[in-house]
Amino acid sequence: MQHGLMALGAGIAVGLAALGTGFAQAKIGAAGMAAIAEKPELTGRAILMVAIPETLVILGFAVAAMILVLL
Amino acid sequence: MLETMTRVRIVGRAPRLGEVLQRLYRIRLLQLESAVEEPETPLTPVPGDAGRDERAGELRLLLARLDGLLELADSGRPGVGDGPDVPAGQVTAELDRIAPEIELLVARIDDLQDELAVMPRYLEPLRQLLPLVPDLAALDEQELRALRLDTVALVLDTEDDRLVETLRGALHELVGDRFELVATRVDADAVGCLIVVAHSDAHTVRELLGREQVRHLPLPQRYARLSFHGAVAAMEARLRDLPDELEGAKADLREILEPRSRGWRSASIRLAAELEQLEAVDRLGATARTFVAVGWTPSSQLPLLRRELELAANAEIALDVVEPAPDAAPPVLMRNRTPVRPFEFLVRLLDLPRAGSLDPTMLMALFLPLMVGVMIGDIVYGALLLGLALFARRRFAARSPVIRDLSRVFVAGSLWAIAFGFLFGEALGDLGKHAVGLPALWFYRGGRDAVEPLLLFSLALGAVHVVLGLVLGIWRSALERRGGELLERSGSLLALSGVFGLAGVAADRLPGGALAPAAAAVVVGVVLLVVPGGALGLMMGPLGLIGTLGNVLSYLRLAAVGLASAYLAVVANKLGSLGPIWMGVLVAALFHALNLALAAFSPMIQALRLHYVEFFSKFYEGGGEPFRPFGERSAA
Numbered sequence: 056m057q058h059g060l061m062a063l064g065a066g067i068a069v070g071l072a073a074l075g076t077g078f079a080q081a082k083i084g085a086a087g088m089a090a091i092a093e094k095p096e097l098t099g100r101a102i103l104m105v106a107i108p109e110t111l112v113i114l115g116f117a118v119a120a121m122i123l124v125l126l
Numbered sequence: 127m128l129e130t131m132t133r134v135r136i137v138g139r140a141p142r143l144g145e146v147l148q149r150l151y152r153i154r155l156l157q158l159e160s161a162v163e164e165p166e167t168p169l170t171p172v173p174g175d176a177g178r179d180e181r182a183g184e185l186r187l188l189l190a191r192l193d194g195l196l197e198l199a200d201s202g203r204p205g206v207g208d209g210p211d212v213p214a215g216q217v218t219a220e221l222d223r224i225a226p227e228i229e230l231l232v233a234r235i236d237d238l239q240d241e242l243a244v245m246p247r248y249l250e251p252l253r254q255l256l257p258l259v260p261d262l263a264a265l266d267e268q269e270l271r272a273l274r275l276d277t278v279a280l281v282l283d284t285e286d287d288r289l290v291e292t293l294r295g296a297l298h299e300l301v302g303d304r305f306e307l308v309a310t311r312v313d314a315d316a317v318g319c320l321i322v323v324a325h326s327d328a329h330t331v332r333e334l335l336g337r338e339q340v341r342h343l344p345l346p347q348r349y350a351r352l353s354f355h356g357a358v359a360a361m362e363a364r365l366r367d368l369p370d371e372l373e374g375a376k377a378d379l380r381e382i383l384e385p386r387s388r389g390w391r392s393a394s395i396r397l398a399a400e401l402e403q404l405e406a407v408d409r410l411g412a413t414a415r416t417f418v419a420v421g422w423t424p425s426s427q428l429p430l431l432r433r434e435l436e437l438a439a440n441a442e443i444a445l446d447v448v449e450p451a452p453d454a455a456p457p458v459l460m461r462n463r464t465p466v467r468p469f470e471f472l473v474r475l476l477d478l479p480r481a482g483s484l485d486p487t488m489l490m491a492l493f494l495p496l497m498v499g500v501m502i503g504d505i506v507y508g509a510l511l512l513g514l515a516l517f518a519r520r521r522f523a524a525r526s527p528v529i530r531d532l533s534r535v536f537v538a539g540s541l542w543a544i545a546f547g548f549l550f551g552e553a554l555g556d557l558g559k560h561a562v563g564l565p566a567l568w569f570y571r572g573g574r575d576a577v578e579p580l581l582l583f584s585l586a587l588g589a590v591h592v593v594l595g596l597v598l599g600i601w602r603s604a605l606e607r608r609g610g611e612l613l614e615r616s617g618s619l620l621a622l623s624g625v626f627g628l629a630g631v632a633a634d635r636l637p638g639g640a641l642a643p644a645a646a647a648v649v650v651g652v653v654l655l656v657v658p659g660g661a662l663g664l665m666m667g668p669l670g671l672i673g674t675l676g677n678v679l680s681y682l683r684l685a686a687v688g689l690a691s692a693y694l695a696v697v698a699n700k701l702g703s704l705g706p707i708w709m710g711v712l713v714a715a716l717f718h719a720l721n722l723a724l725a726a727f728s729p730m731i732q733a734l735r736l737h738y739v740e741f742f743s744k745f746y747e748g749g750g751e752p753f754r755p756f757g758e759r760s761a762a
Contacts, residue, residue, distance in 0.1 A: 099476035099738065106735035109683065110676060116686045117679060120577050 061126055065119035072115025079108035128485045130425040131456035131753070135161075135418060136435060138443040143172070143410075143417045147403050149438035150419075154757040155431045157457050161411030161420040169411030169418055178404055185401040188214060191221055192394045198232070199383040199390075217393045224382060231379045238372040245368070249361045251281055251310075251318030256354050258308040262322060264355055276328035277354075278321040280340050285315050293319065293340075300334055301327040399757075406756055420448070422457050422753065456481045458750035466491040468531035476738050477748030484602060486737075486746060493591060493741075494733045495535070499542020500587070501687045501729035503571065504695065505553040505564075507722055508543030514726070515540060539730070554718055555695025571692040580685040588681025589626065591736070592674065593619065595744030602745055610658035614670065615744070621651025621671045622678070677740040683732050691729075694721045 087101030134156070138146050150156050162169050262277070282289050290309040297305050306322040323331050411418040423431050432445050450456065458481050460470045469491040479485050502508055515536035523530035551559055551566025558564035569576050596619040603612035627644025630636035636644075648671075656667035698721065702714025 099474075102731070102734060103476065103738045106731070106739060109735065110680055113680055113683050113686060117581075117682050120581055120682075120685070124578055 058126055061122050065122040068118040068122065069112065069115045072112045072118075076108045076112040079111070080105055083108065127460075127462060127488070128479060128481065128483070129459040129461045129753075131422045131459070131481065132425045132428055133420070133448050133450040133454070133456070134423055134428070134431070135420050135446045135448045136443065137416055137418050137446075138435075138439050140412065140415055140417050142439040142442055143407075145438045146417075146419075146435060146443065147406060149434055151399065151403055151406075151757040153431070153434050154755040155427045155434075156419070156421045156423050156756050157754055158406055158409045158419060158421045158756045160409050161418045169413065172407050172410045172412045172417060178407065182401060182404045184218075185214070185397050185404070188218055188221075189394060189397055189401065191225075192217070192390050192397070195221070195228070195383065196387060196390055196394060198228075198379070199387040214393070214397060217390065217397075220386070228379065228382060231375055231382070235372065235375045235379065238368060238375060242365075242368045242372065245361055245365050249358065249365065251312045251316075252279060252354060252358050252361075254310045254312055255279070255308060255318050255320045256358065258310060259306070259320060259322070259354075262354070266356065274325040276323055276325050278323070278328070278331060278335065280319050280321070280335060281312070282309075282317045282319060282340065283315060284317060287311070287317065290317060290319065296334060296338075297321070297323075297331065300330055305331070402757065421756070424459055424461075424753070455751060457753035459753035460485055460487060462487050462491075468534035469494065471528065471531040472535065472734065472737075475734075476742065476746075478750035478752055480747040480750045483747040483750075484598060484745060486742060489594070489741075490737055491538070494737060495538035495542045497587070497684060497733040497736060498539030498729045499544075499546045500584070500684050501732065502539070502543035502691060502725045503546035503550045503552055503688055504555070504691070504725075505544050505547030505558065507554070507691075507695075507725050508540045508545075508547050510722055511536060511543065511726060512540035535730075536726075539733075543725075550692075552692060552695070555692060555699050557695075557699050560699075571689060572696050577685075577689070580688065581682060584681050584684040585678060587684065588678045588736075588740070589622075591681065591741055592677050592744065593622065595741045596622070596674075599745035602747070613654050613658045617651045617654025617657075617667070618670060618674045619651070620654065621648050622674055624648030624651055625671075625675060677743070680740050681736060683736070687728055687732055691721060691725055694724070 084105050087097075087105055090097050091101050136146070136156075150158075162171055262275075265273070282293070290307070294307050297307060301323060304324050304327055307319060309317055309319040312318040321331060409419070411420070428447070435443050435445055458478050460473070460479075462470060462485070466488050469487045472494070473479070473485070473487050473490060499508070502511070515533045518529055519533035519537070523533060547553060549566070549568040551564050551570045552572075553559075553562075553564055556570075556572055559566075559570065569579055571580060596615055599615040600612060600619065603609075603615055624644045624647030627636060627640050627647065631638060631641045631644060652667055652671055655670050656663040659666045695718065698714045698717030701717060702710040704710060705713075
């Protein structure tokens with residue numbers, strides 16, 4: 056039972072963080088594509104901007120990994 | 127590394143100007159700047175020449191026309207001199223002769239394309255509405271007029287069917303019972319309607335629709351005199367004929383453009399070269415008997431530039447190195463060794479380094495393939511990616527410099543992936559382990575005890591990368607004597623080292639005696655972070671430390687993406703072992719192909735992000751202007 060709850064917690068940690076990242080990336084990505092269409096030289100900066108919210112899901116992964124190590 | 131630039135001044139005898147410009151154009155070693163704006167020598171522009179200005183104007187116009195036609199021809203670009211050498215006058219005469227015909231054909235193609243796009247929008251609502259009014263549909267315009275009836279076809283962009291009833295009510299208020307309205311849904315968010323009214327009420331109804339901004343569907347003029355049935359049949363026939371007619375018009379245009387495009391392309395290159403040389407004269411300065419050119423050249427190419435100029439001007443020329451103004455920003459030219467050069471493209475993708483700053487290409491070439499390799503970490507995936515990269519390089523490198531550079535980056539990444547595949551003992555996930563007993567030289571990523579070492583390895587790699595970035599940043603700040611920045615970066619490094627020390631003590635990897643120095647390093651580091659910012663630093667300093675720690679934690683993505691790839695491969699193998707063998711092989715191949723496709727993109731994007739955000743933010747200074755030598759524009 057306890058293991059099951061821990062595994063569930065790990066899943067929720069990654070899942071919610073991924074949702075947050077996806078939400079942010081959707082908005083930044085749309086704006087980034089619009090910017091690239093106008094100025095292709097902004098491709099690198101657009102990638103950079105899109106990649107910034109990924110830290111959220113990485114932190115979620117770190118929490119999940121710590122839970123799994125404790126399992 | 128960035129090439130050092132030297133500012134030079136070239137002074138020659140005026141009669142030699144033409145030969146010197148041609149030589150400079152050919153060797154592409156000098157970025158010309160405006161000599162007249164040089165403060166130390168009072169110069170005038172090169173004496174005006176009406177013929178030169180007129181010629182430049184003609185060339186600009188001709189080039190614009192040629193470029194437009196070449197874009198229309200959309201043919202492959204041959205090299206310089208590939209086509210026949212046609213004089214400019216002949217090109218102009220030819221363009222004048224065929225331009226009207228081309229304009230007519232282009233206009234016809236546009237019209238046909240519009241008709242092809244618009245026709246279904248008329249046809250579909252009519253096709254669906256006519257069965258609802260069979261008697262009316264058979265009447266043509268004259269018969270309708272004889273009956274003193276008018277029809278209005280329209281589309282309501284709505285998902286709500288009640289809008290039709292609202293329209294019916296509005297019409298009723300307006301004309302009483304003297305109308306007929308039939309409606310049908312033409313797609314999920316549009317309702318087609320046909321209104322029949324007495325001719326005397328038609329104007330009032332149209333006014334109502336105009337006021338409510340309802341989309342009318344007036345029949346195109348050529349179908350307006352037919353009955354609705356006749357119009358639908360005629361439109362259907364037209365829709366069948368349109369693609370052939372369009373293709374015919376395009377073929378006629380191709381017939382005119384294709385035989386001429388090679389010659390035009392060559393002419394365009396040659397004329398662009400001539401125009402660039404004419405425009406270069408505007409950047410020169412002059413005295414009574416001399417011309418003066420000022421510009422930047424790569425320092426390593428200075429002897430070659432001097433030699434070439436002496437040859438061109440028969441030694442009647444002087445080339446001096448001049449001290450640039452303190453605020454002058456030299457152009458930037460990246461020049462790295464061949465194995466590292468493909469990574470320049472990835473650095474430029476973010477921004478060109480500022481002149482005099484550090485070029486991170488070499489470090490990127492060292493770390494980026496390593497990170498890609500850690501994430502893929504599979505012998506077979508690595509070998510397949512290596513094969514694909516080599517194939518792309520052989521097949522497409524000549525056509526696209528981007529593919530050439532990217533394929534080389536992938537070759538390096540896939541070699542590291544093979545190396546880490548041996549360390550992790552993975553070949554198509556756990557297939558190598560189960561099928562041929564492939565041992566893991568370090569640890570297998572799919573095992574229960576693999577998470578901890580993988581996380582630690584990712585963090586260690588992150589710590590090395592971020593610390594290296596901070597050390598480079600400190601070095602740059604010290605070199606450029608930027609005190610506040612030096613304090614901040616030193617504080618970040620010290621505090622980060624302290625946090626590592628505290629973590630080591632907490633994990634029993636360091637003796638307890640290290641606790642006090644580690645805590646002191648954190649405190650001193652935070653103070654150094656706070657000091658340059660003043661009052662604001664009290665908030666920004668600790669945030670800066672958290673940001674730097676976040677940068678290190680961000681490298682956990684190496685473990686996350688790697689684990690995802692390893693587990694997807696295991697899932698592919700597990701699914702493959704279910705059911706009949708042929709189906710198993712098919713399913714496993716499908717999943718492995720998906721995993722390989724992900725492995726080709728995701729690790730590269732993640733590794734790039736780690737460089738751009740986590741690594742470059744510690745030392746990189748962008749904003750450089752590229753070196754654009756005289757002659758480069760035409761060569762491009």
